[in-house]
Each structure stands twice: as structure tokens, then as C-alpha cells.
Amino acid sequence: MLKIIFFGDIMGEPGREAVKKILPELLDLEKPDLVLANVDNLAHGKGVTVKTLEEMIRAGVNAFTSGNHAFSKKEFSVEAFKKYSNVLVRAVNIPNTNPGSTAMVLPTKKGEVLVGHFFGQVFMEKQFHDPISSPFKAVLEWMEINKPSNYAAAIIDLHAEVTSEKVAFGYFLDGKVSALVGTHTHIPTADAKILPDGTGYITDIGMCGAAGTVLGVKKELALERFTTETWIPFDIPQDASKAEVSYVIISIDEKTHRTANIQAVHKIIDL
Numbered sequence: 001m002l003k004i005i006f007f008g009d010i011m012g013e014p015g016r017e018a019v020k021k022i023l024p025e026l027l028d029l030e031k032p033d034l035v036l037a038n039v040d041n042l043a044h045g046k047g048v049t050v051k052t053l054e055e056m057i058r059a060g061v062n063a064f065t066s067g068n069h070a071f072s073k074k075e076f077s078v079e080a081f082k083k084y085s086n087v088l089v090r091a092v093n094i095p096n097t098n099p100g101s102t103a104m105v106l107p108t109k110k111g112e113v114l115v116g117h118f119f120g121q122v123f124m125e126k127q128f129h130d131p132i133s134s135p136f137k138a139v140l141e142w143m144e145i146n147k148p149s150n151y152a153a154a155i156i157d158l159h160a161e162v163t164s165e166k167v168a169f170g171y172f173l174d175g176k177v178s179a180l181v182g183t184h185t186h187i188p189t190a191d192a193k194i195l196p197d198g199t200g201y202i203t204d205i206g207m208c209g210a211a212g213t214v215l216g217v218k219k220e221l222a223l224e225r226f227t228t229e230t231w232i233p234f235d236i237p238q239d240a241s242k243a244e245v246s247y248v249i250i251s252i253d254e255k256t257h258r259t260a261n262i263q264a265v266h267k268i269i270d271l
Contacts, residue, residue, distance in 0.1 A: 001251040001260055002110040002153050003030060007037035008246040009067070009183055011209025011216030012045045012236040016052065017271050018208045018243035020059045027060055030249060033108040035060055036115065038157060038183040038205070039088075040067025045216065045236045047072035048080045053088065063087040063106050065117040065157040067184060068128040071098065091119045091159065093138035094130055103146050111152025111254045116142055116177075120160020120169075120184075135160075136172055143176060152254035153178040160184055163203050170201040178252045179259050181205055186215040188246045192264040200259030206246025210237045211268050243271050 005026060010016060019037065026032070043052045046069040053064065064087060071077045081088055081100035090100030104115040118135040125132050135158065148154035154177040158169050166182040173180050175197030182189070188206030195201050209216030214223075217234040225232040244266065251261040 002034075002108060002113070002254045003032045004034045004036060004113070004153070004155065004179075004250045004252065005030060005032045006155070006181055006205060006248050006250065007035075007061070007208055008188065008205030009038045009040050009186055009207045009209070010056070011041045011186070011207050012043070014210035014237060014240040014243050014271065015208035015216065016042065016055055016059075018245050018269060019056065019061065021271065022245055022269060023060045032249070033110055034106060034113055035062050036155070037061045037064055038067060038159070039064045040069045040159065040183070041209075041216065043073055043076070045234065047077045048088070049073055049076040050080045050083055053080050053084055057087075063104055063115060064089070065115070065159070065183065066090050066100070067159045068119065068124060089115055089117045091117050092142050093118050093133040093135050094128065098130070102142065105151070108152070114146055114148055114151040114154040116146070116154070116156045118156065118158050120158060120162060120165045122160070122162040122165050124161055135169060139173065148177050149257065151257075153252040153257060155179050155181070155250075158182050163189070166203045170195060170199065174199045178257050179250050179262065181248060188264060188266045190264070192248060192262045194259050194262060198256065198258030200250050200252070200262040202248055202262065202264055205248055205264070206244070206266055208245050208247075209243060210240035211242040211244045213237060241271055243269055245269055
């Protein structure tokens, strides 16, 4: 079996510290062939930078999917997408004026793994500010170009707001890719399963970020925005003592390309 660990959205420094703390033991215990992570919120809660990406690479994460906030650090994010285009993938269904690769091929001892990344459409365009085309149409074109069946495994991350869109996308891709994982909401779902034709699925992995927060944001700021109906800029805790960690462990038969097992893990750890 080809084993993959996939971390949910890493939210700023608390999330990075959490991954750095638990990953050495995970590598020793699970012996994964590949470690992936979503880094939409890697650099202080929004976007990626070369510095934060390299911090995660040193920690043992092999490759990354991004998200709707991925370009929020402007020139710093663009630099990261250009320098690490081999291990950092952007969404396929956004304008090609955005930098970055739309597919990654990652070598492992058990064969190559193809990784793709898509945005959902429902409620997402206002968050991204650029047109988002249908992931259902875009993924068919992407698979025609990248041929998932030519690889030991093919994994897709759907970064989307709405659970129904993610579930539908899972059934749409069942039997066509090895696994589909959802990211973006920062809330882990309890539906990790194998679909009828062998595709591993979870609606949302969850997040790695400060515990006792609202999706990794200081709860006081989120409460103020909700209760006063006033726009309040969000920030993340800098002195978090505990963190939420969410990830899935996916075991794939590299000969059939099907998922044999998918396990979701959510825990609170001390930092």
C-alpha cells in the first residue's frame, strides 16, 4: 500500500508549530510514503511565503495545495509559487494569469503520485475576487491532460465552502481518482469513507491551528464582528498554548489506484 498523510489548512504560526511537533512521531509511527498539506493560511493566517513554505519542508511535509487566500501576501506569495512550482499547486479553475502549477507529480518508492487542486464555486468567488469556473468541467479537462490512471495514485483537494458541492464532486470523481479531500472550512467532518468505486473521500479535513479560537482566529475578534455587526480585522493568537491538529491517513493500492483505507484524525495538543 502507498500511504499518504494529508494535513488540513495550516493556520499561521500555531498551525506550523503544531505540525512540526507531531510530524516526527507520525513519520516514525506511520512511515508514510508522502506527506501533503493545505497551506492556504500558512503565513500569519493568509497566504504563503518562501520562508513559511521552507519551514514546513524542513519539518517533513513533501508538497502542498493552496487555496483562495494563497496569493494574499502579493509578491511574497508569487515568489513562493514560482520557486516551488514542483511542490506547490494552485487551483486549476481560476484564470491562468495567476502564477503556479496546476498539477504536481511527486515521486515515491511505490510509484508517482499525481496531485491536483480545485476551487468550489458556491460562495467562493467573492472570497477569491477572480472568476472561478466550474470544477466539474475543469477536472474533466485536467484529467484528459494529466491521465490519473498513469500514476500509482491521484489525489485531488477541493477547496470549497459548501458541503453539498464537495459531496457531489466526490461522486463525480468516484473511480476516476484515488482520493478526494476537502479543505477550506477548518472544521473536520466525520464522513471519511471509501466511495463505491474505490475513491477515498472526506468533505473537510479540518485545520491545524490555535485551539480555543474561531477557525484559528482570536475568538474575541470574531465575537466582536458578529455581535457589533462591524467589520473587525481578524488576527491569530501569537502565544497559543494548545493547538488543533487535523489530518487524514490514506492507504492506496498502487496497482488498482483505489483507496483501501482512509482514517481521519483530529486532536488537541500542547505546544
